[in-house]
Amino acid sequence: MAIESIVILTGAGISAESGIRTFRASDGMWENHNVDDVATPEAFERNPHLVHRFYNERRQQLLSPEIGPNLSHYALAELEEAFPGNVLVVTQNIDDLHERAGSKNLLHMHGELLNVRCKESGVIYPVEGDAQPEDLCPCCGASGNLRPDIVWFGELPMHMQQIYSALEACDLFVSIGTSGHVYPAAGFVEVANASGALTVELNLEPSRVESSFDQRIYGPASEVVPEFVN
Numbered sequence: 001m002a003i004e005s006i007v008i009l010t011g012a013g014i015s016a017e018s019g020i021r022t023f024r025a026s027d028g029m030w031e032n033h034n035v036d037d038v039a040t041p042e043a044f045e046r047n048p049h050l051v052h053r054f055y056n057e058r059r060q061q062l063l064s065p066e067i068g069p070n071l072s073h074y075a076l077a078e079l080e081e082a083f084p085g086n087v088l089v090v091t092q093n094i095d096d097l098h099e100r101a102g103s104k105n106l107l108h109m110h111g112e113l114l115n116v117r118c119k120e121s122g123v124i125y126p127v128e129g130d131a132q133p134e135d136l137c138p139c140c141g142a143s144g145n146l147r148p149d150i151v152w153f154g155e156l157p158m159h160m161q162q163i164y165s166a167l168e169a170c171d172l173f174v175s176i177g178t179s180g181h182v183y184p185a186a187g188f189v190e191v192a193n194a195s196g197a198l199t200v201e202l203n204l205e206p207s208r209v210e211s212s213f214d215q216r217i218y219g220p221a222s223e224v225v226p227e228f229v230n
């Protein structure tokens, strides 16, 4: 079967070797923060300072000089450049490492750490430093309206229409560095299977949905991804 369209789903595992902690590893950041305290709309209503601080800490880490794309991010950007067909990266990650490695055809389904969003208008603004609840929103001039541009638990992920169309049309679906805990992302492999695509899991260890894949290759992303792509 000629491969003309590839969809690649990435999760926290692809950024692990760049120094960004995953969610469910032993040292995962959820350990010192309960998801319900920092990653739900209710948490933000209840304690916007805590939630902004949680994302400010992660933004500062992402912007620190020692954090950068690893070989797997570059391999995906090179694949997009070299492949004659279509390559779409759908990332659950909120970091900008795919962008820094050169990926262009990229969708952040869970939002972006380097942005904030006006709760009222939905307008998105880049943020470099720390964001605070008191910050005045540029579009409505009010404070308290700017929230992290993040999809929290219980919120609808972004770009879902475009993602499902791409999954239904793809010949190859590759999942990289995700544990298969979080839906709807963990269900994408089933959509790809239903559309007749070849499905491959590249991960450090079997994910929760490993049995849904046609092929599975395990090892660190910085080794396994460049090998798979080349």
Ligand code: BV8
Pocket (backbone or CB within 6 Å): 010, 011, 012, 013, 014, 016, 017, 022, 023, 024, 025, 028, 039, 092, 093, 094, 110, 150, 151, 152, 153, 154, 155, 156, 157, 176, 177, 178, 179, 180, 181, 182, 183, 184, 202, 203, 204, 205, 206, 207, 219, 220, 221, 222
């Ligand atoms: C929604 C932003 C509905 C926040 C995130 C019961 C059953 C099914 C679903 C649900 C349920 N109860 C609730 C739900 C829905 C819920 C959900 O799935 N909950 C789970 C936990 C049970 N989902 C939602 O709420 C989603 N929304 O369903 O909306 C709806 C419908 C209509 C209208 C309105 C609403 C929204 C989910 C998005 C939540 N936001 N992120 C933030 O980042 O702060 S999710 C968060 O988890 C991150 O985005 C992360 O990417 C994502 C998934 O985690 P992974 O990426 O997989 O990371 P993890 O640590 O788990 O795994 C890392 C993997 O990498 C491991 O497998 C490891 O082995 C591997 N690895 C490690 N090192 C390496 C490596 N691999 C390769 N190389 C290495 N070096």
